[in-house]
Amino acid sequence: MSEAPWLTIIGLGEDGPDGLTGASRAALEVAEIVIGPPRHLALLGPLQAETIAWPVPFAEGIPLLMAHRGRQVVALASGDPFWFGAGSVLVRDLAPGEWRAFPGVSTFALAAARLGWPLEATPCLGLHAAPLDRLRPVVAPGVRALVLLRDGAAVAALAEWLARQGFGDSRLHVLEALGGPRERVRTATAQGFALADIAHPVCAGVDVVGQGRVLALATGRTDDWFDHDGQITKRPVRALxxxxxxxxxxxxxxxxxxxxxxxxxxxxxxxxxxxxxAIEADPARAARLMGNAARFGVDHRLRLVEDRAPEALAGLAPPEAVFIGGGLSAGLLDTLWAAMPPGARLVANAVTLESEALLAQWQADKGGDLLRIELAEAAPLGRRRGWRSAYPIMQWSVLR
Structure with missing residues (x-):
């Protein structure tokens, strides 16, 4: 293989070759193969190199690209390939010397330039193929966010989602084909959104307005955020x-x-x-917890193992932290202690006397901290109010 990179990734804007740098033009001139989406190939016009249209679904293009490893190949991507783009996927299995990249101006930068929004203070999300619930942790009155979307139908779906969350008065800035001759910027409210004929590629600038529910930044969110059957670590205990x-x-x-x-x-x-x-043996609870995760927009970072511990721990990637919320036993602690890497943190909560005794024994042997959590809340008591105590909880936290 040549010492020079065989793969060049070029970020292309809607202005086609007019926006290319000298280095990008030089790479195209010596390329044997140019591979990219049909829209990008059309923007460049006739080329001396062989052209290959990137297939759909996207994953099928990777082996197609790798089949030409060692030749001079240019892969086309939108804007900045390493900001919600294909760049990281294209180079994932390549050595550093095998590739180089010439990014273009990102859609986020162009959108911020049109709207006058500071990028450093504006959440930017790529939701081409991701659910709109990824926005859930972000939306709050006064927040401005830039969202890359698949097409016009996805923009309408975003408007409907915002209205459903109680933010129907939000302003949607619909930015189409930024940086090219087809560029268009229009604004509408989420409630009753009716813009049609929205062209791809499209970005939405969301200016959040409304009285919808806002997700707190601190841990210990109220229990009613979660669907549950009573099997839930209550808010104050969860915060601790x-x-x-x-x-x-x-x-x-x-x-x-x-x-x-x-x-x-x-x-x-x-x-x-x-x-x-998440390790949960009960099928109904397992389905419920994944539904909760999806509602918060974090299900793509959560793996569910529908089994009982300690059997379910075999083959899992090692953790930096472990929480035992149910199924505490001596056998589980033995298996966990052997499986946890040095420096990992273990937190276990116990309610029963038997579980408390087990944690006290392990704390005496392994160290760490024992915390007794006793909570009471005000409740009616005749014509007055009194304190209603919850079962006390013992919490053991230890560094492996």
Whole structure:
């Protein structure tokens, strides 16, 4: 293989060759093969190189590209290929010296330039093939967000979604074919959205207005955010549990006996690069927890294992943190302690006397902290009010 990169990735805008840099033009001149979506190939016009249309679905194009490994190949992508683009997928299995990239101006940059919005303060989401619920953690009155969408039908679906969430007064700036001769910018409200003939590619600038429900940033969201059958770590205990689990960037959680999935979901909401595995043996609860995760827009980062621990732990990617919300036993602790890597954090909650005794024994042997959580809430007592106590909970947190 030549020492020079065989693959060049070029980010192409709607202005076609007019927006190419000198380096991009030079790569096209020496290319043996140019592969890309038909729309991009049409923007470039006639080429000396052999042209190949990237197939649909997208994944089928990867082996097609790799079949020409070692030849001079140019792959075309939209705007900046490494910002919600195909770039990371194209180079995933390549060594650094095999490829180079010349990004174009991203759609987000063009949209911000049209609307006057500061990109550093504007959430940017790529929802070409992702559910609109990914917006759920973002939407709040006064928020502005830029969203890449598949087509005009997806823009209408976004408007309907916003109205359904209680933000029907939001303004939608529909930005079509930015940077090219077909560019068009129109504005409408989400409620009663009726814009038609929306051209691809399209970006929506969402200016959120309304009285819809807003997801709090702090852990310990109220229980009514989650569908459950009573098997849920209640809000105050969940907040203390997440504090003990202490999610950090890029970490993975095992949530054992996940129930409604509230702990795993709040873990995932703590950061966009966090992941989790939820272990739940009950089929109805397993389905319910995945529904909860989808509603919060985090289901793509949650893996469900529908089985019982400790058998379900075999073959799982090692965690940085583990929570035991159900199924606590001596056998489970033995298996977990052997499976957890050094430095991993374990948090276990116990309600019964037998479980408390087990955690006290393990804390005496392994160390860590024991916390007794006793909560009471005001409740009617005759004509007055009194304190209604919940069952006390013992929490053990320890570093492996």
């Amino acid at each position: 549990t997440l504090s003990a689990l202490a999610p950090c960037r890029g970490e993975h959680l095992w949530d054992i006996g996940a129930g409604s999935g509230s702990v795993a979901i709040e873990w995932l909401l703590a950061g966009p690069d966090l992941t989790a595995t």
